[in-house]
Amino acid sequence: MALTDTQVRNATAEDKDKWLSDANGLRLLVKRNGSKYWRLKYRFLGKQKTLAIGVYPEISLKEARQLTAQARNQIESGIDPSEHRKSEKISARENAGNLFSQITKDWWNHQKGTWKPDHANRVLLRLEQNAFPLIGNKPITEIRPQEIIKIARLTEDRGAPDVAQRVLQDIRRVFRYAVQHGLLETNPASELQGILKGRKTEHRASLPREELPLFLKALSEYQTKGRKLTQFAIELLILTFVRPGELRGAMWEEFDLEERVWRIPGERMKMGTDHIVPLSYQALIIIEEIRSISGAYPLLFPSERNRSQPMSDNTMRRAIFKLGYDGNEEGKSKANPHGFRATASSILNETGFNPDAIERQLSHMERNAVRGAYTHHAKYLDERKELMQWWADYLDSLKNPGVVVPIFSQQG
CATH class of the missing domain: 1.10.150.130 (Tyrosine recombinase, N-terminal domain)
Known part of the structure; x- marks a missing residue:
């Protein structure tokens, strides 16, 4: 005779374990401590076997019958439900390590x-x-x-x-x-070339000299549109014209503010050699502003999601596009973070600074000159300090037309 919900609920413990039978081999084991367990008694290939269905009341009488029906279907299909469950557990353990x-x-x-x-x-x-x-x-x-x-x-x-x-x-x-490593037979991503929209290879966009004043003014107002730290990142990028990745990975330990230099270790540089960035007074002011935001972290520009990681390589690019410099707004060119290196190089060369000093400050170096890197950059360090301060003063004059910048005259 089949069990009822009331019988299952009211089944009490005795001085020894007892069994209550339902239909199709389903039974309820009532332990002496009051715990209740569903078990399915079945035969497979001539052997008597038992399958654990679950614990009552987590598994109700109705659910136990449904699981029993599933197990009976497996038996009729030639599948041993106990062995099937074991294989599922093994697969689950293997999959846990193969995520x-x-x-x-x-x-x-x-x-x-x-x-x-x-x-x-x-x-x-x-x-x-x-x-x-x-x-x-x-x-x-x-x-x-x-x-x-x-x-x-x-x-x-x-x-x-x-x-x-x-x-x-x-x-x-x-x-x-x-x-x-034998975890897969085929690579599901191997045939996906070309699924994304094609893009024409293009040179990194740089702002022409005449558009810098408007851009700098728009950037100074960015704090009302986005994250303040992003504004500071772009401002420091323009002042130092390092590569965007070198800026995003900047760490406080790399800065000597008393000596007014930023020493970027070789492992973070494209050419693999240490690089010195003289800091203008304007750069020092911005760095102190940045310290008030991120000074508690190793990175100057940590990600908002994970403070131990640098900000995304798209953060500054998106900010520049928000300012209208995506090439779609009339009267504004397309710009991106890397392009400020070209802008600075062009203006500094036109102004008359030593081209070798400019190239060294851009960390452009012939590969066969890497061994003499220290001597090479030390030779131009005084000139680079001068051009970096001139560059910062020049940018100030663009933001504030009343500011007079000393005219640099090349020493002959």
């Missing part, structure tokens, strides 16, 4: 020794921000090309086509690593 996020970190640890630290951090952060939210917690064996395409297109659609291309490349490399 995309875990394989990505294994790949990243394998590769990072071949990269500069700043680049390595960028690669991992790019995947954490763009891929992990969608597939980070999925077993790598269950990820399909359509999911990878979705990641790339979502990244592209938010206005970051370059990042979308890099993310797609990074995902492809993670899957290649999985194939090489």
